[in-house]
Amino acid sequence: MLAGLPKAPTEDSPFSAFKRARDRQHYVLGQMVENRFITSIQAEDARKESIAIISKDTPLNHIAAPYFVEHVRKIVQARYGGRDLYDRGLRIPDDLSLVAVASPRLAELMQEARRHYDYVVVDTSKSFSPTTLAAFDQSDTVFVVVALDLPSLRNVQRGLPLLKRVLPRGLEQARLIVNRYQPDEEIGLKEVEQTLGLKVFWTLSNDYEAVIRSINQGKPIVLNGSSKYTKDVKALGAKIAGLGGKDRVARPSASRIMGQLVRIVRKTGESEA
Numbered sequence: 423m424l425a426g427l428p429k430a431p432t433e434d435s436p437f438s439a440f441k442r443a444r445d446r447q448h449y450v451l452g453q454m455v456e457n458r459f460i461t462s463i464q465a466e467d468a469r470k471e472s473i474a475i476i477s478k479d480t481p482l483n484h485i486a487a488p489y490f491v492e493h494v495r496k497i498v499q500a501r502y503g504g505r506d507l508y509d510r511g512l513r514i515p516d517d518l519s520l521v522a523v524a525s526p527r528l529a530e531l532m533q534e535a536r537r538h539y540d541y542v543v544v545d546t547s548k549s550f551s552p553t554t555l556a557a558f559d560q561s562d563t564v565f566v567v568v569a570l571d572l573p574s575l576r577n578v579q580r581g582l583p584l585l586k587r588v589l590p591r592g593l594e595q596a597r598l599i600v601n602r603y604q605p606d607e608e609i610g611l612k613e614v615e616q617t618l619g620l621k622v623f624w625t626l627s628n629d630y631e632a633v634i635r636s637i638n639q640g641k642p643i644v645l646n647g648s649s650k651y652t653k654d655v656k657a658l659g660a661k662i663a664g665l666g667g668k669d670r671v672a673r674p675s676a677s678r679i680m681g682q683l684v685r686i687v688r689k690t691g692e693s694e695a
């Protein structure tokens with residue numbers, strides 16, 4: 423229908439003269455068939471399509487999950503280029519239909535958990551899925567976990583702008599944790615902070631053997647009292663719970679707060695169940 427309007431956009435406007443606009447549409451379709459741009463079957467299908475007239479006052483930019491959509495748009499543009507994204511009519515399947523279900527349902531579950539437990543921990547996926555975004559919206563603090571390698575740093579760096587827009591208080595709610603930390607790594611903590619623009623909140627030691635043994639045996643790593651990783655995790659739990667511990671990258675002993683930590687771990691496990 424739009425193709426028929428340039429000749430007389432005011433007189434043929436579908437808002438004021440819908441029949442004239444419809445006639446112009448049929449004329450344009452006929453010309454397209456005659457010049458072999460489309461087939462007669464395609465033209466007939468176009469004539470049968472219903473046309474919705476939307477008021478100029480109707481907002482057209484309503485998006486159910488704007489941050490998620492913007493994240494997808496940037497990925498598609500980086501991979502295929504702006505021309506393909508805006509000119510070729512790409513069809514991008516997604517799970518945005520889950521947003522309407524995930525957000526209120528997750529909010530309800532977390533509010534219920536908060537009534538029964540002091541701390542609620544949600545282990546989200548690595549992607550900015552609708553469920554993850556809904557969890558962010560309900561969170562007081564988001565712990566961003568990174569390893570000291572370029573791919574991991576690059577992925578976190580790309581995700582921080584979106585995280586900043588999604589969180590109610592921006593990156594003030596974010597805490598950076600360096601996983602598999604070794605002091606002799608080529609990439610140091612200062613380089614991480616400079617690259618990401620976040621202070622390192624905590625470090626977890628690289629105790630590969632203990633972690634793999636825990637996975638293979640199906641036993642929580644926190645039951646291995648001799649593991650450096652276990653001590654770091656327990657000390658982090660104490661820090662989060664306000665039970666003591668030094669700032670940032672230090673890893674204080676957690677022996678004096680074992681009773682409190684067992685209670686926290688038990689409650690977390692019950693909430694996840």
